Amino acid sequence: MMGNPNVYGAMDHGNASAVFKRRSRRNPSDPVMGSGRRKMGSFAAVLLVLAWSPLFSSAADTLAAGQSIADGQTLVSAGRDFELGFFSPGRSKNRYVGIWYHKLPVQxxxxVANRASPVRDSSGSFTLAGNGSLLVLDGKQNVLWSSNTSAASSSGASATLMDSGNFVVASSDATLWQSFDHRGNTFVPGMISSLDLKTHKHTLTTSWKSDDDPSLGNFSMGIDPRGFMQLVIWEGAARRWRTGLWNGQSFTSMPDIDPLNLRGPRFSNGEDGKILFTYVPYNSSYQRFVLTPNGVNEQRMWDDSSQAWRTIFSRPNEECEVYNRCGAHGVCSAGAVAGAAPVCSCVKGYEPRNPEQWSNGNWSGGCVRRTLFQCERNGSAGGGGGKEDGFFKVEGVGLPDSPGWIGITDAEGCTAACLRNCSCRAYAYPKGIGCMLWSADLLDMRQFSRGGYEVFIRLAGSELDLRKPISKVLIIAVVMVSIFLAFSIYISWKCKNKVKGMWKREIQSALLDCERKVPSVEDSNPELPTFTFESLSEATKDFHVSNMLGEGGFGPVYKVSLKTEDQPKP
Incomplete structure (x- = not known):
């Protein structure tokens, strides 16, 4: 930037020399006067250089009316945070006038000024015209871009690059134009998005066509033009994503966001019926929001340790965040595994408009209500046949888009207000916002794993009654299963005892057969005693497993303790 005073000084010095030369040729025959005039001309040129140099040295951030910079020259803000000049994005060789961070190693x-009209070579210049308009000129002095500044008076106009990154054209008594009102793909702290509720004019952030081409892309972002305090991304004219309503502390469609990242957003009501949005950073690091060429809003923070930009927030980054992914009255739930396909379901009392498309994963048709409201069945809001309408509570969801507000300060009153209005399809009473009613389709509903809000869906009484038979069936099923399990346990216990008794009887029968068929051992060998079944049963404690020594080819072998005449049984 220190080169700018020299550049401007050289330009002015050249003009002064030209004047001197023209003057010296007027009296070539007078050597004395000619010499004196040459000395006076040189002295005048020096005075001009000295006069101009301090001006540009002290105003390296400013262009005065009629001044310009060429490709290769730049302006730098007073605090040396931002720089303005010509650049080429990505792999492009086209030249654009832009503003970038001066202190960072990565440009x-x-x-960008001339987004749609680049200079094809390095012959371009950037100037502040006498009428206060900024111009980008090619080498042939053709105007490629103009700020089209129009003001009643541009007297004393100058253009200054501020430390906020804003490039401001101002006259002696008014601001004529500023770059923050004509931004491109970047929103930085200090910028203000506005929506004029009377004229519906609003400022937009617009994406680049690609990383190599800063011309207008397919996506834009700004305040909802219907007057809701929420930010919206559009793809062309269609909504792509929204933040949800601002409740004073956070956005209703982003309950899962770290509160630290939500300290900065601020909505307010400005003068003359305007809604304003700005962002106040929570630390001194460089921060910016970029609308990428593929329609994603990314919050990036400069990381000094890695000397690179770090993305700390991006939306939308999954299918359920895409606007109205499941159609009217559909609820989108993210897949259980990261990257898995979303799951769409109809809210209670509704069914797919096109079941075949729905089963094939095409949810754009949404859902329709199965049963008319009571007031719809007789065509009046005062009542109708059958049970009265009621509400089914859906928990942990984002609030649907396009609500209406009424001045009711309690939840019971909000419920009654919805019932009185036959067109009311749902209501909610979130903290910080108040009573909200939906009279049109419920759009852009999403199920959250944590956080979210309660939305009360209006249903016909018959739809709500379906809960009772279902509950009875569940109770009966649980009772029947319990009875079956108890009966099974009882039968198992009885069978076990029966088998044990049969086994004992078989052993007893076998021993008795042996006693009948085998000759008495005492008769053949009086030293070997015989035993009755009763004595063996008593000695083994009814053939208890604790006395079993093992099992051989003829059956189990038991340890016995027998009493003799000399030794009682232990």
């Missing part, structure tokens, strides 16, 4: 452009 990061946050504003």
């Amino acid at each position: 990061t452009v946050m504003w």
Whole structure:
């Protein structure tokens, strides 16, 4: 930037020399006067250089009316945070006038003037015209871009690059134009998004066509033009994503976001019926929001340790965040595994409009209500046949889009207000927002794993009654299963005892057969005693397993303790 005073000084010095030369040729025959005039001309040129140099040295961030910079020259803000000049994005060789961060090692452009009309070579210049308009000129002095500044008076106009990154054209008594009102793909702290509720004019962030081409892309972002305090991304004219309503502390469609990342957003009501949005950073690090060429809003923070930008927030980054992914009255739930396909379901009382498409994963048709409201069945809001309408509570969801507000300060009153209005399909009473009613389709509903809100879906009484038979069936099923399990346990216990008794009887029968068929051992060998079944049963404690020594080819072998005449049984 220190080169700018020299550049401007050289330009002015050249003009002064030209004047001197023209003057010296007027009296070539007078050597004395000619010599004196040459000395006076040189002295005048020096005075011009000295006069101009301090001006540009002290105003390296400013262009005065009629001044310009060429490709290769730059302006730098007073605090040396931002720089303005010509650049080429990515792999492109085209030249654009832009503003970037001066102190960072990576050139990061946050504003571009001639987005749609690049200079094809390095012959371009950037100037502040006498009428206060900024111009980008090619080498043939053709105007490629103009700020089209229009003001009643541009007297004393100058253009200054501020430390906020804003490039401001101002006259002696008014601001004529500023780059923050004509931003590109980047929103930085200090910028203000506005929506004029009377004229519906609003400022937008617009994506680049690609990383190599800063011309207008397919996506834009700004305040909801219907007057809701929420930010919306559009793809062309279609909604792609929204933040949800601002409740004073957070956005209703982002309950899972770290509160630290939500300290900065601020919505407010400005003068003359305007809604304003700005962002106040929570630390001194460089931060910016970039709308990428593929329609993702990313919050990036400069990391000094890695000397690179770090993305700390991005939306949308999954299918359920895409606007109205499951159609009207559908609820989108993210897959259980990261990257898995979303799951769409109809809210209670509704069914797919096109079941075949729905089963094939095409949910765009959404869902339709199965049963008319009571007031719809007789065509009046005062009542109708059958049971009265009621509400089914859906928990942990994002609030549907396009609500209406009424001045009711309690939840019971909000419920009654919805019932009185036959077109009311749902209501909610979130903290910080108040009573909200939906009279149109419920759009863009998402199920959250944590956080979210309660939405009360209005249903016909018959739809709510379906809960009772289902509950009875469940109770009966549980009772029947319990009875079956108890009966099974009882039968198992009885069978076990029966088998044990049969086994004992078989052993007893076998021993008795042996006593009948085998000759008495005492008769043949009086030294070997015989035993009755009763004595063996008593000695083995009814053939208890604790007395079993093992099992051989003829059956189990038991340890016995027998009493003799000399030794009682232990």
